[in-house]
Amino acid sequence: MAKKVLMKGNEAIAEAAIKSGCLYFFGYPITPQTEISEYMAKRMPKVGGLCLQAESEISAINMVMGAAASGTRCLTSSSSPGVSLKSEGISYIVGCDLPCVIVNVQRGGPGLGGIQPSQQDYYQATKANGHGDEQIIVLAPASVQEMAQLTSEAFDLADIYRMPAMILADGALGQMMEPVDFELTSKREIPEKTWATNGTEGKRPKNIINSLYMNPNDLEDSIIARYKRYDEVAEKETKYEEYKCDDADIVIVSYGITARICKTAIAAARAKGIKVGLLRPITLWPYPKKPLLKLADSAKHFLVVELNMGQMVDDVKVATECKKPVSFFGRTGGVIPSPADVLAEIEKIAGGLN
Amino acid sequence: MFENCTHNICIVTGHFGAGKTNFAVNLALREKLSGREVTLVDLDIVNPYFRAADNRAELEAAGVRCILPEFANTNVDIPTLPPEIYSALEVYEKPTDRLTIFDVGGDNGAVALGMYRRFFEEYGYDMLCCVNCYRPLTATASDALESLREIEDCSGMKITGIVNTSNLGDETTTEDILDSLSFADELSELAKVPVVCTAVMSETAEKLSGVKNIYPIRQITKRMY
Numbered sequence: 001m002a003k004k005v006l007m008k009g010n011e012a013i014a015e016a017a018i019k020s021g022c023l024y025f026f027g028y029p030i031t032p033q034t035e036i037s038e039y040m041a042k043r044m045p046k047v048g049g050l051c052l053q054a055e056s057e058i059s060a061i062n063m064v065m066g067a068a069a070s071g072t073r074c075l076t077s078s079s080s081p082g083v084s085l086k087s088e089g090i091s092y093i094v095g096c097d098l099p100c101v102i103v104n105v106q107r108g109g110p111g112l113g114g115i116q117p118s119q120q121d122y123y124q125a126t127k128a129n130g131h132g133d134e135q136i137i138v139l140a141p142a143s144v145q146e147m148a149q150l151t152s153e154a155f156d157l158a159d160i161y162r163m164p165a166m167i168l169a170d171g172a173l174g175q176m177m178e179p180v181d182f183e184l185t186s187k188r189e190i191p192e193k194t195w196a197t198n199g200t201e202g203k204r205p206k207n208i209i210n211s212l213y214m215n216p217n218d219l220e221d222s223i224i225a226r227y228k229r230y231d232e233v234a235e236k237e238t239k240y241e242e243y244k245c246d247d248a249d250i251v252i253v254s255y256g257i258t259a260r261i262c263k264t265a266i267a268a269a270r271a272k273g274i275k276v277g278l279l280r281p282i283t284l285w286p287y288p289k290k291p292l293l294k295l296a297d298s299a300k301h302f303l304v305v306e307l308n309m310g311q312m313v314d315d316v317k318v319a320t321e322c323k324k325p326v327s328f329f330g331r332t333g334g335v336i337p338s339p340a341d342v343l344a345e346i347e348k349i350a351g352g353l354n
Numbered sequence: 355m356f357e358n359c360t361h362n363i364c365i366v367t368g369h370f371g372a373g374k375t376n377f378a379v380n381l382a383l384r385e386k387l388s389g390r391e392v393t394l395v396d397l398d399i400v401n402p403y404f405r406a407a408d409n410r411a412e413l414e415a416a417g418v419r420c421i422l423p424e425f426a427n428t429n430v431d432i433p434t435l436p437p438e439i440y441s442a443l444e445v446y447e448k449p450t451d452r453l454t455i456f457d458v459g460g461d462n463g464a465v466a467l468g469m470y471r472r473f474f475e476e477y478g479y480d481m482l483c484c485v486n487c488y489r490p491l492t493a494t495a496s497d498a499l500e501s502l503r504e505i506e507d508c509s510g511m512k513i514t515g516i517v518n519t520s521n522l523g524d525e526t527t528t529e530d531i532l533d534s535l536s537f538a539d540e541l542s543e544l545a546k547v548p549v550v551c552t553a554v555m556s557e558t559a560e561k562l563s564g565v566k567n568i569y570p571i572r573q574i575t576k577r578m579y
Contacts, residue, residue, distance in 0.1 A: 004488070004522055004525065005488055005489065005490045005493065005522075006371065006486060006488045006489055006521065006522050006523055007371070007489070007490060008370075008371055011371075011490070015490060031402045032402050032403070035370075038461075039491070042491060043491075108429070113429070114429030115402050115429050116402075116403070116429065171402070171403065172403075175401070175402065175403050175404060176404075177371055177523060178523055179488075179522045179523055179524075179525045334429065
């Protein structure tokens with residue numbers, strides 16, 4: 001028998017979570033991520049875990065906070081409007097230094113928007129998922145295999161750095177089916193959770209999980225300590241893929257499902273003699289600033305391609321220190337560009353370079 | 355003609371992601387070629403994307419009548435089922451002349467069949483269950499049986515045939531198909547339902563000439579990027 005299985009992206013996230021030792025799933029259904037809940041409802045009872053459909057997304061994220069405080073691996077998932085609802089809880093979880101994994105299978109916004117794929121929550125995920133000085137790790141898979149692998153990594157990163165990690169996917173990745181090999185997922189050493197509120201058994205002082213500080217100086221200290229941890233994450237955990245960048249005049253910066261469309265466009269452009277490559281951020285936070293700055297020496301132009309109105313453009317400008325022009329191409333509201341659309345944009349830029 | 359579908363109503367069900375829609379679309383085009391008047395009803399109330407509606411142009415060009423949910427592939431979360439469906443349930447004098455195929459949503463999506471059950475029972479039907487042993491929740495015959503029974507419970511109807519649609523997408527090998535045959539037979543024994551065919555991409559099917567009941571299909575439903 002083949003060792004791979006054929007899965008929807010949403011199912012791959014759920015199975016990878018279970019294989020990573022996730023014992024609690026709290027969610028609320030919303031298209032296009034409902035298969036995560038359905039899969040968990042079927043599988044969790046068989047592995048001794050719990051899948052609970054909460055009465056709302058807000059309730060689900062607060063259940064995650066409680067479960068995470070006990071030191072148990074837990075997951076919640078939703079799609080764009082539902083993730084907005086979770087933002088208060090996410091900020092509280094960050095304030096409590098708790099690890100958990102949050103999945104956003106993005107759909108069109110703003111508001112109720114639509115059910116088709118989008119990447120319109122880039123700002124929300126990387127800059128403003130909740131109030132206060134806070135940050136979460138954001139991973140952007142581009143295949144069903146990566147949906148599985150990055151989910152496994154998200155649990156490890158969350159535990160190692162005591163912070164939430166988000167899988168920022170989109171409806172296309174959630175719904176599409178590809179073969180997955182779960183043996184490819186890696187495991188890391190996880191520090192003992194000495195902070196967990198899992199019962200003292202009279203053997204240790206009690207642990208308190210809290211995000212409220214009576215003294216502003218203590219609050220400031222806690223934030224500064226957290227930002228030192230963020231620096232460590234940025235130093236050690238930045239991930240990206242460089243594709244045909246060595247001789248590239250034009251470097252496309254794109255993540256997730258859009259990066260796949262770009263790769264098809266790159267093949268077509270190279271067949272026409274245009275030297276174009278792709279820098280695909282796998283971690284959207286921490287952002288791959290160093291490789292982009294390096295490419296700013298060799299490339300002549302950066303083209304950002306996303307399923308939104310250009311939310312990542314500023315990050316590319318900052319990373320490249322505005323050494324080269326940065327332009328944008330994208331569709332939004334649930335509309336997906338074709339490789340031919342991206343190719344036309346590449347050709348337009350290439351025409352200006354000569 | 356697909357000998358295993360003797361009635362003029364053929365209902366295609368199965369666990370979601372088994373390959374139902376692709377099988378249903380292939381069946382529709384093939385039966386049309388064999389001279390039957392074919393109608394394909396997209397009764398999928400589960401999937402937001404990747405549905406028979408994606409193939410409307412090709413189906414209609416081939417002369418297959420399509421009845422699709424009014425809001426398929428729009429932003430409406432729950433596709434409503436058009437009243438036109440009743441027109442596809444007319445009684446036909448010669449079953450071999452006509453075929454109406456129902457492409458049903460996965461798992462509990464079969465609940466949508468319930469409202470048409472009295473017609474199905476009155477006119478007679480074949481109800482096929484597509485199974486893919488490379489899908490994790492139907493990887494064993496006993497798990498697949500559980501899924502099959504769930505479909506029967508949701509619809510209140512009986513599965514009459516198993517279609518082995520086992521595949522690993524683009525990575526499917528001849529060995530993967532050969533390995534899946536015993537799974538389908540085991541399920542057939544447990545469910546007391548015959549395996550009506552093993553649906554295989556035509557390029558692979560050519561290499562399986564010795565295997566019985568191979569139904570060659572092609573990838574018609576949408577692939578993304």
